[in-house]
Amino acid sequence: MSSYFISGIQQVGIGTENLKRSWKWYIDMFQTDIRILEDDSVAELMLPYTGNQAQKRHACIAVNLQGGGGLEIWQYSERKPKTRDFDIQIADLGVFLAKIKARNVKTFHQEIKAKYSHISDILITPDGIPCFYILDPFGNYFQIVEDAYVFVDRKRQAGGVVGAMIGVRNIEKALPVYQDILGYDTIVYDQIGVFEDWQFLRGGSQRYRRVLLEHSQKRKGAFAAMFGPSHLELVVALEREPKKIYEGRFWGDPGFIQICYDVTHMQALKDYCREKGFPFTVDSCANQSSFDMGEATGHFTYIEDPDGTLIEFVETHKIPLIKVLGLHINLMKRNREKVLPKFLFRLMGINKVTINE
Numbered sequence: 001m002s003s004y005f006i007s008g009i010q011q012v013g014i015g016t017e018n019l020k021r022s023w024k025w026y027i028d029m030f031q032t033d034i035r036i037l038e039d040d041s042v043a044e045l046m047l048p049y050t051g052n053q054a055q056k057r058h059a060c061i062a063v064n065l066q067g068g069g070g071l072e073i074w075q076y077s078e079r080k081p082k083t084r085d086f087d088i089q090i091a092d093l094g095v096f097l098a099k100i101k102a103r104n105v106k107t108f109h110q111e112i113k114a115k116y117s118h119i120s121d122i123l124i125t126p127d128g129i130p131c132f133y134i135l136d137p138f139g140n141y142f143q144i145v146e147d148a149y150v151f152v153d154r155k156r157q158a159g160g161v162v163g164a165m166i167g168v169r170n171i172e173k174a175l176p177v178y179q180d181i182l183g184y185d186t187i188v189y190d191q192i193g194v195f196e197d198w199q200f201l202r203g204g205s206q207r208y209r210r211v212l213l214e215h216s217q218k219r220k221g222a223f224a225a226m227f228g229p230s231h232l233e234l235v236v237a238l239e240r241e242p243k244k245i246y247e248g249r250f251w252g253d254p255g256f257i258q259i260c261y262d263v264t265h266m267q268a269l270k271d272y273c274r275e276k277g278f279p280f281t282v283d284s285c286a287n288q289s290s291f292d293m294g295e296a297t298g299h300f301t302y303i304e305d306p307d308g309t310l311i312e313f314v315e316t317h318k319i320p321l322i323k324v325l326g327l328h329i330n331l332m333k334r335n336r337e338k339v340l341p342k343f344l345f346r347l348m349g350i351n352k353v354t355i356n357e
Helices: 019-030 105-113 171-181 266-276 342-351
Strands: 005-015 034-043 055-063 070-076 094-102 130-135 141-146 158-167 186-193 208-214 231-237 255-264 297-304 310-322 327-330
Touching: 005 055, 005 094, 005 158, 019 055, 019 070, 019 158, 034 342, 070 158, 070 255, 094 105, 094 255, 105 130, 105 141, 141 158, 158 255, 171 208, 171 231, 171 266, 255 266, 266 297, 266 310
Parallel strands: 005 070, 094 141, 158 231, 255 310
Antiparallel strands: 005 255, 034 055, 055 070, 094 158, 130 141, 186 208, 208 231, 297 310, 310 327
């Protein structure tokens, strides 16, 4: 890796037809109730992915302070979102599943089962980790995996996003992105077969190649302690031709839009991505030093993996701490490698959101 560094998964984007309804469900199930930012404006820089026309959208980023990445919940404001005309199966090209962590899978499974029915039994991953699966009301799959890492202990079972499953056509062609650029340099397993823990998912009876990647280096940066360790699973379909999840649709249409990483030293990352053959396709600061994201400022960029899956990078410059008091954290005026003190994140608890329908 070059002189840039990655602090962790900042968020997984989820397009929806109804932001309020979706956010309420994710709060009820996963406790993503701390609003980091919310913006209702025109996405002027995403023209390659929005039909070459600027589109107005309403989006929020919400986290669970117990640790892990957040969810960016995203809805077009003036355009009717285009839903898929097929049901996603394992290994369809793109992010086909997001991983949420739980401190105790058995206890969390009982908690979810008491209020929602579209869940699997408790299963075991190929590396021996307890898990279960959820199909949310909007057609998105989540894997709940046991993970003992807790950042701010709020006496809950759920944490935030700890990874994703991504459909690819060829593992070896995808590795320069996921191993070299994103730093997932450790292969936990590389297996081919029909997997017992996937029987709940569509296509679970078919054969796949399944590669789990982790990062050997501890992440650093302001938010590294909150995001915690993460992993990605690359999956290849061996018995069918996978479908591209966003074929014929726009960025932001319903489904998992992208996986986003918090980074520092974006210019060094830009140079490295170009060197590896994956140049930025969107750059918010090509002609300016910082980009206004409503309640925050920063620099965001995108690359595509070999199958067109979108990966976003965000270098945060300023974020709101206590919105009602107008207090912000300016990250450009501090040691970029040093983690923020935990008490600042506890203060973010003031930004807790309750949604009633």
